[in-house]
Amino acid sequence: MLRAALLLLSGNVATSGLLFARNLAVAALIPVEDYGIAATFALAMAAVEMASSFGLQQQIVQARDGDDPRLQDALTGFQLLRGVIAAAVLFALAGPLATFLDIPEVTWAYRLLALVPLLNATQHFDIHRLNRDNRFGPLIATNTLPSAVALALIWPLAAWLGDWRVMLAAILIHAVLTAVLSHAVAERPWRPVMDRVLWGRTIRFGWPILLNALVLFLVFQADKLAVGRILGLVPLGVFAMGVTLTLTPSLIAARTIQTATLPRLSVAVGAHGFDRKANGTLVASMSAGLAVAVAGVVGGWLSAPFLRGTDWAGLTALLGPLAIVQGLRIAKSGSAIVGLALGRSGNAVMSNLPRVVALIAGVAALAQGTDLLVLIWLGAVGEAAGFVLSAALVTWRDGVRWRMDQSIVFATGVVLTILSLSWSPLLFGAGLALPLLALMHRKAA
Known part of the structure; x- marks a missing residue:
């Protein structure tokens, strides 16, 4: 288990680190306003992917017949259909989106981005199916x-294009290579088929995930949309970079924990010791979340001297609060993974609703002229409420018992991290909570 987790972690670190480096390179090579435009490409892609998300990758891992070629072929056909629909929707919405953001000259770029969901839909499912046997190499290679x-290619593209088109080209190149490589490492033939019975099962499994994807779009992208519309492209560029810097480690941690624990939890459902494995998953997510929060606060302090006097100076005040938001989100993912293993894919939707409420309040405050930090801190409140709700749902629906001492240590660490933004020595106290959580995880594993 440890070896597989370390392999996954290294692969996810490499993948996310490379994407992170790509974004940093683009930000360094083009003006802040152009980076704001580039950030809207991710927003457009997220909107389309959200609208067609059915958790197909999770289904082939979680389902007991996930190794059945017929199920894989049906999922492949379903994925291809959703890709075609997503591409058509993005192409149709290109004009309205560019008009809403007051950048009509970028309409053609949004239309070109419609190729990406189509390319993503041609990826081979073998890279996910092989995870059932702890064979993660093909998935890691395809991602990395x-x-x-x-x-x-960022530097030659920047020398050639010199503006936001650099990001557009990088996104398209990445999508093409990922699709091609997924077929190169596959073992089974790629056979998309239409199976009404299996497609119906996929929809029943995936509709809560679709709802959660809608919520996640609101959580991860609607705030950027509001910042771009209300404050303009330059503040959007700074805010988007802050989100990128803190979201990257968050995605690494959450993806690694889910990929490593979901197969084991799914097999252990109904067996003796499931609660122990569930608690191990939760404490792993809390440890990772607190580590991200502490690192973000330190990163804000360390970056201040280097960013002072530049167009990115406002970033230093955002890093700590944004990292705390992401840390709470990672912690929440632990109980959501347990719920998914139990077949409760709707738990994730419910646990994200407090964040949506906080987002609505934050956007309203931003429209009234309040500081951007108000939007961020309201997001932290929403994530904390979601953490409590997610854990409570698993207990209420399936009787899983959580160890309260783990949550108390985590909550103490988070509070000290928040207070350290006003008095830095308190961060040492937050740091002490990390080895305590690690010890608890070792006992629960």
């Missing part, structure tokens, strides 16, 4: 190599 190539 295209990111490395896209990063290497």
Whole structure:
């Protein structure tokens, strides 16, 4: 288990690190306003992916018949259909989106981005199916190599194009290479088929995930949309970079924990010791979340001297609060993974609703002229409420018992991290909570 987790962690770190480096390179090579435009490409892609998300990758891992070629072929056909629909929707919405953001000259770029969901839909499902047997190499290679190539091409693209088109080209190159490589490492033939019975099962499994994707879009992208519309492209560029810097480690941690624990939890459902494995998953997510929060606060302090006097100076005040928000989100993912293993895919939707309420309040405050930090701190409140709700749902629906001492240590660490933004020595206290959580995870594993 430890070896598999370390392999996954290294692969996810490499993949996310390369994408992170790509974004940093683009930000360094083009003006802040152009980076704001580039950030809207991710927003457009997220909107389309959200609208067609059915958790197909999770289904092939979680389902007891996930190794059945017929199920894989049906999922492949379903994925291809959703890709075609998503591409058509993005192409149709290109004009309205560009008009809403007051950048009509970028309409053609949004239309070109419609190729990405179509390319993503042609990826081979073998890279996910093989995870059932703890064979993570194909998935890691498919995620890592295209990111490395896209990063290497940033500098020649910047020399050639010199503006936001650099990001557009990098996204398209990455999508093409990922699709091609997924077929290169596959073992089974790629056979998309239509199966009404299995598609119906996929929809029943995936509709809560679709709802959660809608919520996640609101959580991760609607605030950027509001910042771009209300404050303009330059503040959007700074805010988007802050989100990128803190979201990257968050995604690494959450993806690694889910991929490593979901197969084991799914097999252990109904067996003796499931609660112990569930608590191990939760404490792993809390440890990772607190580590991200502490690192973000330190990163804000360390970056201040280097960013002072530049167009990115406002970033230093955002890093700590944004990292705390992401840390709470990672912690919440632990109980959501347990719920998914139990077949409760709707738990994730419910646990994200407090964040949506906080987002609505934050956008309203931003429209009234309040500081951007108000939007961020309201997001932290929403994530904390979601953490409590997610854990409570698993207990209420399935009787899983959580160890309260773990949550108390985590909550203490988070509070000290928040207070350290006003008095830095308190961060040492937050740091002490990390080895305590690590010890608890070792006992629960």
